[in-house]
Amino acid sequence: MAATRPIAALATALTIAVPALVTGAPQAATITVACSALGIGQRLCREGAEAWAAGSGNTVRFVAMPKAAGDQLALYQQLLAAGSGDIDVLQIDVVWPGLLAGYLADLSGRVPPGTLDAHLKPLADNATVKGRLVALPWFTDVGLLYHRTDLLARYGRAVPKSWAELEETARIVQRGERAAGRDRLWGYVWQGRAYEGLTVNALEWVDSFGGGFIAPDGRVTVTEPPVVDAIAMAAGWVGTISPVGVLNYTEEEARGVFQSGNAVFMRNWPYAWPLANAADSPVRGVVGVSPLPAGPGGRASGALGGQMLAVNDNSPNRDAAADLVVALTGPTEQKRRAIAGGYNPTIRALYDDPEILAAQPFVAEVRRAVDTAIARPARAAGMRYTQASAAIRDAVHGALSGRQPAQDAMEELDRTLWRISRGGRW
Numbered sequence: 154m155a156a157t158r159p160i161a162a163l164a165t166a167l168t169i170a171v172p173a174l175v176t177g178a179p180q181a182a183t184i185t186v187a188c189s190a191l192g193i194g195q196r197l198c199r200e201g202a203e204a205w206a207a208g209s210g211n212t213v214r215f216v217a218m219p220k221a222a223g224d225q226l227a228l229y230q231q232l233l234a235a236g237s238g239d240i241d242v243l244q245i246d247v248v249w250p251g252l253l254a255g256y257l258a259d260l261s262g263r264v265p266p267g268t269l270d271a272h273l274k275p276l277a278d279n280a281t282v283k284g285r286l287v288a289l290p291w292f293t294d295v296g297l298l299y300h301r302t303d304l305l306a307r308y309g310r311a312v313p314k315s316w317a318e319l320e321e322t323a324r325i326v327q328r329g330e331r332a333a334g335r336d337r338l339w340g341y342v343w344q345g346r347a348y349e350g351l352t353v354n355a356l357e358w359v360d361s362f363g364g365g366f367i368a369p370d371g372r373v374t375v376t377e378p379p380v381v382d383a384i385a386m387a388a389g390w391v392g393t394i395s396p397v398g399v400l401n402y403t404e405e406e407a408r409g410v411f412q413s414g415n416a417v418f419m420r421n422w423p424y425a426w427p428l429a430n431a432a433d434s435p436v437r438g439v440v441g442v443s444p445l446p447a448g449p450g451g452r453a454s455g456a457l458g459g460q461m462l463a464v465n466d467n468s469p470n471r472d473a474a475a476d477l478v479v480a481l482t483g484p485t486e487q488k489r490r491a492i493a494g495g496y497n498p499t500i501r502a503l504y505d506d507p508e509i510l511a512a513q514p515f516v517a518e519v520r521r522a523v524d525t526a527i528a529r530p531a532r533a534a535g536m537r538y539t540q541a542s543a544a545i546r547d548a549v550h551g552a553l554s555g556r557q558p559a560q561d562a563m564e565e566l567d568r569t570l571w572r573i574s575r576g577g578r579w
């Protein structure tokens with residue numbers, strides 16, 4: 154395919170070839186896969202794709218992706234807009250199908266009938282854009298609160314049900330532990346870097362206070378008191394119960410601090426569970442998980458995250474690529490990934506699987522949480538979601554870092570979103 158490929162060299166430089174075990178089939182294809190890596194995601198993806206290659210006589214190659222969601226999206230947009238067929242299978246975030254649909258192959262005729270019906274509804278709904286099946290759900294994410302069972306017991310504290318309780322417990326434990334010489338101990342770690350993950354964290358605070366950034370009808374609601382109050386609350390954590398460095402944390406930095414034993418609480422996705430309990434983890438056996446705390450009105454909110462697999466419409470091997478997507482998103486792979494990596498299935502039936510339930514005790518809770526999880530305003534903002542999300546996280550980051558009071562940051566954000574949405578019309 155003759156296409157301009159401005160960063161093809163980069164993609165090639167990052168590519169590691171992994172030959173299939175079975176070779177020689179005349180029409181065998183080489184499928185290049187981009188799967189991103191939180192925790193052991195990259196390794197699991199590679200194992201699954203290699204198993205498919207061995208069984209089908211094809212070959213798979215992998216492109217290393219940047220860790221932060223936004224950087225990955227930028228790379229995809231550059232490649233896809235240039236008409237590149239370099240990557241055949243793309244891991245995409247649940248908030249991207251609308252943005253990328255025009256570049257993705259319609260999988261409708263390429264997957265067994267009924268495939269989508271087996272998946273949880275919020276994820277399945279996301280996979281179809283304007284009547285085209287542009288991806289298959291791979292795993293689902295919900296924001297969770299991790300805590301240290303040993304530290305809570307030492308200070309006689311319960312798992313916090315509200316943000317106010319979390320703040321109080323974080324303060325008490327942090328003070329006590331530091332007085333005992335553990336001076337690197339922090340109360341609460343989360344994702345505060347100016348990237349998609351901050352939009353997610355902020356949405357959880359704001360929703361738990363009863364507010365929102367963009368209403369389903371497109372109205373911008375960021376100056377309403379619950380929004381301002383929620384952001385002001387989080388700004389108060391920075392430098393008190395959370396290290397100032399949290400302003401540069403993504404999921405993996407937060408996990409690094411928590412897993413090395415230096416935080417009482419952590420907000421993260423389910424993938425952190427098996428890692429925190431791995432044989433070499435300093436906090437193995439002393440970690441608990443619960444829903445995120447509630448705001449003043451008693452509402453608790455976890456954001457809906459997750460990933461899907463899609464096929465590049467410019468791929469020279471769309472059928473083989475779709476076959477790989479079906480294999481990776483199918484029940485056998487989803488089960489393996491759930492047990493080994495804490496990647497929660499999107500296939501409903503797997504939530505009754507005894508082996509998955511044994512590996513991840515809170516999986517039933519995740520299942521319930523998915524139905525009530527708050528979605529980012531990706532539908533309301535449509536093609537302008539990336540811009541809207543960037544404006545939200547930058548404004549929130551400004552308030553968190555003390556550059557502006559929360560009220561001023563939200564007023565400025567209101568004007569920015571108004572502009573991006575052309576007066577709320579999106």
Ligand code: GLC
Pocket residue numbers: 191222246247248294349350351353404422457458459460
């Ligand atoms: C996880 C989620 C994704 C979210 C991202 C934010 O990868 O699956 O939906 O956008 O985290 O960092």
